[in-house]
Amino acid sequence: MFELTFDREARALYCYFTEITEGDDANEWEVPGVYLLDAAGQLVGVRVELGEKKRPKLLEHAQQHEGVAMDEVSNRLTLTFAANPVASEEELPYGAVIDVDAKKRALGLEIQSMIEFDIEPRLEALAPLLVDFDEEFDADADDAAADDQIDSEAVITAAQPRDQRPRDPGVAATLSDENVRSGFVALIGKPNVGKSTLLNAYLGQKVSIVSPKPQTTRVPVRGILNGPEAQIVFVDTPGIHQPRHKLGSFMVDMARRAIPNADVLCFVVDISVPPSRQDREIAEMVLKSRQPHILVLNKVDATREADLHLRQYRHMGEWECEVAVSAKNRLGLETLLEEITARLPIGPRLYPEDQLSDMSERELVSEMIREKVMLNTEQEIPHSVAVEVEEWEDRDKAIYIRANISVEKESQKGIVIGAGGVMLKKIGAAARYEIERSLGQHVFLDLWVKVRENWRQKPNELRWLGYDVKFFKG
Secondary structure, three states: OOEEEEEOOOOEEEEEOOOOOOOOOOEEEEEOEEEEEOOOOOEEEEEEEOHHHOOOOOOOOHHHOOOEEEEOOOOEEEEEOOOOOOOEEEEOOOOEEEEEOOOOOEEEEEEEOOHHHOOHHHHHHHHHHEEEHHHHHHHOHHHHHHHHHHHHHHEEEEOOOOOOOOOOOOOOOOOOOOOEEEEEEEEEOOOOOOHHHHHHHHHOOOOOOOOOOOOOOOOOEEEEEEOOOEEEEEEEOOOOOOOOOHHHHHHHHHHHHHHHHOOEEEEEEEOOOOOOHHHHHHHHHHHHOOOOEEEEEEOHHHOOOHHHHHHHHHOOOOOOEEEEOEOOOOEOHHHHHHHHHHOOOEEOOOOOOOOOEOOOHHHHHHHHHHHHHHHHOOOOOHHHOEEEEEEEEEOOOOEEEEEEEEEOOHHHHHHHHOHHHHHHHHHHHHHHHHHHHHHOOOEEEEEEEEEOOOHHHOHHHHHHOOOOOOOOOO
16 A cells, blocks of 8 residues: 655645655656545545656555556546545646656655645545655654765765954954854755755755746845855856846846855866866856855766866866755765855854845745746746736735736747646645745735737846846847
């Protein structure tokens, strides 16, 4: 039989097809599906549409369990958790997420529900299979601690940190209640190497949006990590790339400006692939700076060629420190944090201790909506979208938020809305889930789509949408 876990906070049910250890899941696939409910509204199963995701070995683990049925004609996978007859179906508000390993074998499946579905009371029929998420977490705590010991060995090589620089060169600062290790740490690199994932992993919640599409981050995002003896202000910068429009030029300029203003530079690379020409250009820029610089080798758990690729990065120049991490699976993060902290100057905290980011709630909400557009659309749509929150009102039982999604063409507007408004509803449901988790309140999200023709090339439109392009000429 299956083993199921339920995360109350996330309203997420996870079905395990096999035992999973850290690093097993190499990818995630999102597929549409439906809840299967009995006459009393109890959850008794789920059916998902695999479509083109179907692979010969995909169900190798799943088919070892009773209750798995695959319709080869329609490519529909049905998981039956309880024997109660199915009386009704209800569409999943978010796509079911299938974790797959490097051999494209499904390891398990996760479904998340909206608040209105009230999933917890619907799980009574699954009690014999259900393991509470918090209980599972507690049972694994000792193993996680042991893993942290292993992660500390992820430093491949580290030089001694530079002499620390006090805020006032004339004063020899020391650690005290008022003075801690504090400063700005710029995360620099080309698009899609995991800078935003790394920031979110350190802060324990999302302050910078992520997606598989490159150039997701458009403006520098500051995330503040507070500790008893340190305050680290991470600056997640846009990926440095060859710009094709004024928005791209703005993004690259913002990333370049972050370098001289940082106290420590982290050059984040994807160690699963060889360095590219872009990596070499960025490395030259970082190595020319006077700030302490760390080479962060991300996605180390996704390759067996890390040593080969590391030698290629070493040919670019001498790095003060090289640390291997997996931002997604939280490997090596403590070691990297120690290396960063050792290189920060000593001085007062730069932000209040309870502040997590310098982004306003409106900015964070608009970014969360844009993330869901990027995750649910293809081709040119993700890069042609901007989001602006136009109205925000605290009402009796919920926050009312009205936001505009701007695109460049009428055809793009039709794609974002979808037939009968289906796509816009899907984007709205996914965004509302994230926003409610972040704000801790019920949200009524009212989305509209409008056309701003060729807005990425127009300085006035960019400025209106929050991208300050005053340095552009003409």
